[in-house]
Amino acid sequence: MCYCVTLELTPPMVVETCAADATLGPAITPPLSRNSVSATSLARLPAEVLVQIARSLDDHKSLAHLGRANRRLNNLLTPLIYTKFFTSFGKETLFLRTLTSQSHLASHVKHLRWIDESDIWDQDKEGYETETRKEIAASLSTLPSLFHKQLAIAVQHATAGTLHVSLLAAAMSLTPFLETLTATLTTANSSRIRWNEAIWIAAPHAFAHLHTIRIKLRRSAGMDLNPLFLLPAVRTLDLTHVDRLKSDPQKTIWLPLPAGCSGVTTLLLRESNVDTDILVPAIRACRRLTTFLFQQHNKWSPLRKLDMALLSSALRVHAESLRDVGVMERVGQEESAGGVQELLGMPALERVLLPLCDGEVKGGTVLKLPPRARYFAQTVRGDGMRKAVEGFMALCSRSVKAVKEGNPLLRGVTLWVVDKEARGSLVAYMARQAWKKEGLQLDIRVLEKKSDVGSAVVEWERYVGET
Template sequence: MDALPEELLSQIVSHVEQQQGLVGLCRMNRRLNRIATPVLYAQYQTSYGSIPSHYLTTLIRRPELASRVKSLRWDYSTLAKHRISVFDSNDLQHTLRAFEYPVSTFAARCAESMETAQENGELTDAFFTTVLLHTPNLEEIEIIDKWYGDDVRSTRRWLDPIRMKVPHGFHHLKSASVTMACMQFDDVIILMHLPSLRRLQLCNLVEPEVRPVGLGIPPQPFSNVDDLSFRSCRLNWKTVAWTMAPCKVLRRFSYVSFNLALLRLSIPSDLQDLKKTLDKHSADLEYLDIEVDVLVSNGEDHGEFESFAGYPQLKHQRVWLNPFKPYRELGLLTP
């Protein structure tokens, strides 16, 4: 291996997908450490089991590695509280408090959360916000937040740097996947305002109970997002249409339900409302995947979509309607 040129070693290392394998390469010798370390930091997943504080400390101390980060998968539910609070974070807090304005606007709040956080979701959110402050070349984020009991506002702190474009503009972020029941539609719009964003996946999003869904006139198209998908969301079709409205061009659309207990059941008129919204993008849609649970009574037609024959670019189409009949299915539900 010592005889191989570094260009060839770099190509080999770039194909190693497992983080533990990359860690092993980094520990073999100085040469492999120099080659594998940038690859190791290009992607980070909390499910790998590494301690987020160590990762964060490295990003802060070594900006050249922070600039290498392309992909983040931050799963709040896999970060048990003892795994991120047993370390001494005084040095990290001190570093965050030392940032000057405007970075200090977010960094100081993150340091305070690390010191006083009572809930796991709030603490992990402070860590994730700190990561975003130090990754100017980030291209892909995936946030999975299932800590529904934590404070709603605190679990949205990570959106503030994106909204304010501080300390960098997130000019390279192309894909965002958010699994978060407490996320609101104003938050979605913050992401859609990023010119670089092309793909947006929303999971477990529910209609806010505190304020009405009367969203008024949908916004005019402004977003470059052309791949929009919903997974296990509890939304009515007016809300879905309102979320689609910012897209200037929509090439891929997906709405797939998985669990009747989590979803708002549709009625036949909802299907036609959705079709009218999709018709606005008929000239550009290439991929269409819809699976919904439709509430029907005994003997009632569960509705249907009109033809998609007028969609010239459509290459994939899957429309699956699952009729939900209360007189039959309700007897199967757990009391």
Template sequence: MHLDEDFPPLPSKRNSNGGNSVDSKRANPVLNAVKPKWNNRAFIMDLPTELLLLVLENFDPDQFRQTLVSLSQTNRRFHGLVMEKLYSKYASSIGSPYLFLRTMVTTPRAAEKVKTLAWSYGSRESDSDDESYGRCYHHNSKVREKYNPTVSDRGLIKNRPKAVDIPGWKKFATKCNNYCDEQEEILFAAVLMQTANIETLEIEDGPTPYQVPRWMDLIRHTASGNSFGRIHSFKHLRSVRIIRGFMHLADISPLFRLQSMRTLSLEEVMETAHDAKWNIPPCTSLIEELYLYDCLILPETLAGLVSCCRKLTVFEYVSVDANVNTQVYRLGHALQRHSHALKSLLLADGFFSVSQHYSAFWLSDSLRHYEKLTRVAVPLSALVDKTIPRSCTLADRLPACLRRLELNVGSEEPASECEPVIKHLANSSSTYLPLLEEVTISIDSIPIHFKLDWKRLRDAFSASGVAFNFRYR
């Protein structure tokens, strides 16, 4: 089918009177019989609001921010449609934090639209070659120059803390107006004060001149019920992600007290001070998903983190320390509190060393009682002691509701000890694990050092309707 039969002819194919040229008529006889009225043209403003909103859904604010800005400046209708998407998420790497704060102060309607804040603060002189720097922000962001506030800007920023009557508002406003790169966290706290509908925080924590970052101090006042001026109560904040935290875990304890919190993710957090005390009582926090990646946490503190949650549905812990003789028992005892709710459990590859079979054996006995656990990703040594023949049964110790099982085999574990365990799992999964859909074995070794009859194992799992995968890492 020709394009001329589907779409109106281009302006170059029409004569000056608005009709069709002779060449156009000869090329398409249909146009001789029907002469459309080109005066009745459609404009984008004629489209219904619902259709325009569908079009705007395809514009990622991180990639098309300038396009959205241009659209918002077209007219009032586009400004109203684009505002929610344009201001729904802000990352400190894509624009001046001071200018964003000024916008929040002068435009309350824009502040109401902010749902997500991604912020990086603190000095980073030693991190210029670190690939992880800025990983939760826009990858193509350019290094920005510091904005020098005008006299008018300083007055606007100064009046806002005064209006909400926060303690020490004058000193707070002065620090905002005279911030330096190492003190951008003060701007983050000021922005948080304006964004009452904030739902998600993504923070790359850096060293600051304060003992505890100001933004956490705001949450602490709210969580404790103490008055801190007339700022909002963070009633919509549900998810917080902290990367490379310089804070102690005790400093972030207010997040566990906040009634709206449901998801907390900590990455590269090191807690090595033995005098640190976890002061959140058991079963008081409403956090349901707890992610701890590449962290080093004391056993008693780790148990306290898990115990203080009332109903954990997801728990993932990737430890950087494989020599933790006491963590196994403490963590297992704390997880027992959530046997009625836990749906996904992941423990680090290096969490259990080969010599810790005796202390890891508790995990295999306890998982059978978990009522909703559908995904388990742990080292094989955490589930069964392969040195004891009677312990080579694995399927009868896993929860009957399990659907996905991921097992990691350490580099020093011999294939002769692992093979009976995996074979038993393949042959008995249909009896003990009727809902099992997928099993994945990851081997921290090279194929020449760890050989199994993978084809026979795959056939055994297939006979039970289970997908089987293995990989060498």
């Protein structure tokens, strides 16, 4: 038997409610518009058809509203709602209370989006009220494990600067089959996110299924990443606005991660100012790194200068596995040349985004593109732009022809001209004219705003995603 069902969710169906509402209170029949499908009609459909309809919807509010139509829809849709759960700040109380009282729902959560939309110093927000914290702590204290009882105490006594982390830790400790975490946290200026190691080590389920972690801090802050690297199943770490990867060296003794101790294969650092001496041990801690991105904070005068030679040396450990490398940083030409040359010599590279380089190194050696290159891009900014553009053209003129003849996979070659003094258009024009004489085409983009610098990373990721 075949069913064809068209479900139209009109605006009245989308109400301001939390997805967890689908599990609370008696069944309520919502007001339905003339064009919407009645709850009675939906209830008559087979369960497998209703599940297919629900899986085709990506709006949790609509699913929650639909689940409140009657008890049967509630029972069918609630597990699907919790499989990919989204919560914004102010709804954590209901979410955590539901998970502590209904463990079968907690076992359904595989993908958690935790968005903290609050101002960290806004004491009027529900999440910072004493009664709210007491309610969450009381729910956690009812669980049998000693770990959750200790976490309940931490939540109850958390300050405004640490509560958002404590709430997230509580949610993660209650979801044993969590696979992906996407969290956006509000932090105070110059604050540090200190993950309690007990969250990662002593949690009853040990995060055995968590393979992807994406964390974005609304303001630049530090974060101790050692526990994240040591999670058994983690493969992807995608971090934004993380400026320090270790605790305050003046207060704690930081031990670098042992080489080859982590299963992380994709390491992405966006809008960051991490020190090279901290970044290098993190790279070497990975057993088999395939994708690496370092995008320095969007400032014309970076707080820190990345040592490309040292970074390249660390990445060489993964020469046989590293396919995608992206680096967006302002460095000196002499430093970049050596580091870039070492990077381009890695045989497995396919998609490359590199910073300023004059295209030549000592001894007159001209840089060559990797033999398996599919995409190559270079950013040029600030002083020495003319020399860098000429060097880039020399690199492409002597290498791209050979690469294209021997490797038809090469799809894109881009020069990103980043210039806040409006000289980029002139330099780009001169480069295009010189490029035509070589009989080749070069894609030159001009970025005249700091906010546009991320476009180079976006394009690089687009090529990476086409793997």
